[in-house]
Amino acid sequence: MDIRRTLMSLVQRAGSKLSPPPRALKLAALVLISLMLYWKLKPPSRPHNVTDLVLKTSDLRDVAAGAGKPISTISPGDDHHSPAANGSAGGAQPLSKHVMNCNPDIRRLREIRDRYELDDEIEYLKRYVRFTRTPGIERPSYTVLQQSFLPDNNVEHKNFRVLHLSTSDHHEEAGEKCPSPLEISVPESPFPADVDLSDFMFAISTTVKRLSDHPTIIQEWAHWLTDGNDKSNGGKLLLRLLDASEAERVDVAQRLADAGIDAEVGAWDSRKEKEMAVRYLNLVPLLFSHESSPTKKWFVLCDDDTFFPAINSLVARFKRYDHTKPLYIGTLSEDASAVATHGSQAFGGAGVFLSRPLARILSSVHETCKTRKKIKQSNSGWGAQGDILLRKCIYENTHQLDLAGGDASGFYEVGFKPYSVHHFRDSGGGDHLWHTAYPLGTAQIAHTCGEDCPYQRFVTKDDFVIANGYSVAQYPGGIDDDLDLDQVERTFRALLDDKGWNFDYTFGPQRPALRGTGKKIAWELRESERGVGDGSVVQAYVRRKDDERWTTGEGTRMRERDGVIELVWIPA
Structure with a gap:
């Protein structure tokens, strides 16, 4: 039995870390807890079924704590843009203890070179940004600064140094003086650690392969389901993995527990529910029938690549709605053709929110909403769609980021403060169905600067635009009246029938x-890391010399070397 072997392995690992006689007592207690947990989760009288075992992360954390097993934290090496474990956790502005250092960290740059397949010779710039959280100011679309991004902008590229990473010392040019940092004021917005998400319960259906192919998924969930320091913020996650073995469920549940997420992990059996749309609809009675249901006001269905960058704003928004009424809340697609094809509905990727009264109604008619006829009617030409099946169930029983083409920079660079983002993992394989972005890396600045800071824009005197956590863009010809920064740059296309006005x-x-x-060249965020105890955030923006976007009208490259810009944000 996979689960029993896994639990006994946990016992053995924990026992080896303890010294007698306390080890003997703690080990005996852990064995008892483990066996009780095993029989609680898998009654021996029930036949094996893929849906039998449901693991609670709270139980796994209790077992780990009882064994003296440390709860792991996220480290920068876990993935390209993983946050450090430390960071501001609370409403007070962190005190700046950071000592400015403009020497390039060659070892870190070599890692960036290898991860993103850059040349050994790169153009490099490091720039400090000092922010002041200011009460009473609003978050504008963009803020004009009275400083230049390049301290000496009279000589083109002067501040970009050329580094030969293979032959450079670990810390080259030690003692180089940093220019004065860019000084900016930002709104005194809440931190992710401030949120109380206890009114919400989320449900996600995915596969173990998806979690394996995209190792940052759990870290991304942790951003909006924890306080950023491995503790739950009150939100609960019900995760269902398609055809997952017991060992796979235990592994995923332990990873969720280590991240501090309050979750329960079970499995769907594809032999019983073959249609993805039906499994999506099944999340509603799963949420409503849960033992925590009476304490929740909102049930949320979302995809594994749904990300909530400003969870405090989301909670504040839902305080406007009456949770005692049957409410169905979400967003339409940005693409008019997608709405015309699939219908007027809450598109599932951005999150579908159901009040508890509506979930009660849907649960009572659930079986009638997933008949063969209903499944057929939910096929809009792209296969049966779960959000259409849900919409039909709602409409018949009660009186998202759809940007294709691989480049959504126009959306991210316009200064929006989105409640959620979606489709940010390009499907690959050459089709570039969706786009690529790094919202987990973007969101790290919120832990020290506040939730208004991600994607906020700052325009410098020398025509650079910092879209915080997404890009640093330079406009060599200047930013004039012909370049309206309040307009979205149409870098993307519609997924379906692009008529030119789909997004208007x-x-x-x-x-x-x-x-x-x-007229434009941009470095885009790839990594972001919080400093240890000093309130700083280091962002790495990368530009490839062969990026076809950054050429002249004649096709000539605007830069002949790959480039890296590091922005270091520090509190005043």
């Missing part, structure tokens, strides 16, 4: 894309 009803008229014009 959401974004308004968009300005033309600047790719291939020589």
Whole structure:
């Protein structure tokens, strides 16, 4: 039995870390706890079924704590843009203890070179940004600074040094003086650690392969389901893994527990529910029938690649709604063609929110909503769709980031403060169905600067635009009246029938894309790391010399070397 072997392995590992006689007592207690947990989760009288075993992360954390097993934390090496474990956790502005150092960390740059397949010779710039959290100011679309991004902007590229990473010393040019940091004021917005998410319960259905292929998924969930320091923020997650073995469920549950997420992990059996749309609909009675249901106001269905960057704002928004009424809340697609194809509904990727009264109604008619006829009707040409099946169930029983083409920079660089983002993992394989972004890396700045800071824009005197946590863009010809920063740059296309006006009803008229014009060149975020106890955040923005977007109208490259910009944000 996989689960019993896993629990006994945990016992053995924990026992080896303890010294007698306390080890003997703690080990005996752990054995008892483990066996009680095993028989509680898997009654011996029940036949084996893929859906039998449901693991609670709270139980796993209790077992680990009883064994003296430390709860692991996220370390920068876990993935390309993992946060450090430390960070501000609370409403007070962190005190700056950071000592400015503009020497390049060659070892870190070599790792970035290898991860993103850059040349050994790169252009490099390190720039400090000092922020002041200021009460009473609003978050504007962009803020104009009276400083230049390049301290000496009279000589083109002067501040970009050329590094030969293979031959450079670990800390080259020691003792180099840093220029004065960019000084900015930001709103005194709440931190992720401030949120109380106890009114919400989330449900996600995915596969073990998805979690394996995208190792940051659990870290991304932890951003909006914990306080950023491995403790739950009150939100609960019900996770269902398709055809997952007991050992796989134990592994995933332990990883969720280590991240501090309050979750329960079970499995769907594809022999019983073959249709993905039906499994999506099944999340509703799963949520409503849960033992915690009476204490929750909102049940949320979302995808594994749904990310909530500003969870405090989301909670504040839902305080406007009456949770005692049957409410169905979500967003339409940004793409008018997608709405025309799939219908007027809450598109599932951005999160579908159901009040408890509505979940009660849907649970009572659940079986009638997933008949063969209903499943067929939910096929809009792309296979049966779970959000359509849910919409039909709601409409018949009661009186998202859809940007294709691989480049959604226009959306991320316009200064929006989104409640959620979606489809940020390009499907690969050359089709570039969706786009690529790193919202977990973007969101790290919120832990020290506040939730208004991600994606906020700052325009410098020398025509650079910092879209915080997404890009640093330079406009060599200047930012003039012809370049309206309040408009979305149309860098993306519609997934379905692109008529040219698909996104107008959401974004308004968009300005033309600047790719291939020589009027814009951008470095895009790839990694972000919180400092240890000093309130700093280091962001690494990368630009490839062969990126076809950054060429002149004649096709000439704007830069002949790959580039890395490191921004170091420090509190005042």
